[in-house]
Amino acid sequence: MARRKSQAKSGIDSLIETGLEFVGNLAYRALWDWWHSPAEPEHIPAKEHNPPTPEPPPKKTRSRKPPAWWKVLGVPQDATREQITRAYRDLMTGCHPDKVAHLSPQLRKVAEREAKKLNTAREAALQDCDRRT
16 A cells, blocks of 8 residues: 555654654663663772871880989999999988978979889899899
């Protein structure tokens, strides 16, 4: 059966219809791809644009070596036990906690630090003295 002129498609109409089919196929394909694409897993965090900078390594702290005991006590390095004890007692009279109890808290703290330093020096001196004998 032949189409009538009113029913016949012109060249422009056929191009438009073909174009619509093409666009329709693209839209259908995009929708199909979106629907069937794998969902993003929730447990995987999204990538950051600027990753955090790593923390610098901790600074190495040097442990301070205590001062030489003979310098703290003011005695020669080969001092005897009696010389060490005498020097310790003389220096302790100025920073003993009972002697500085009436002073300000700042001075008491200074005296306490000095007393600890003297006690450490005395212990080291007596150990060194015992090793020598």
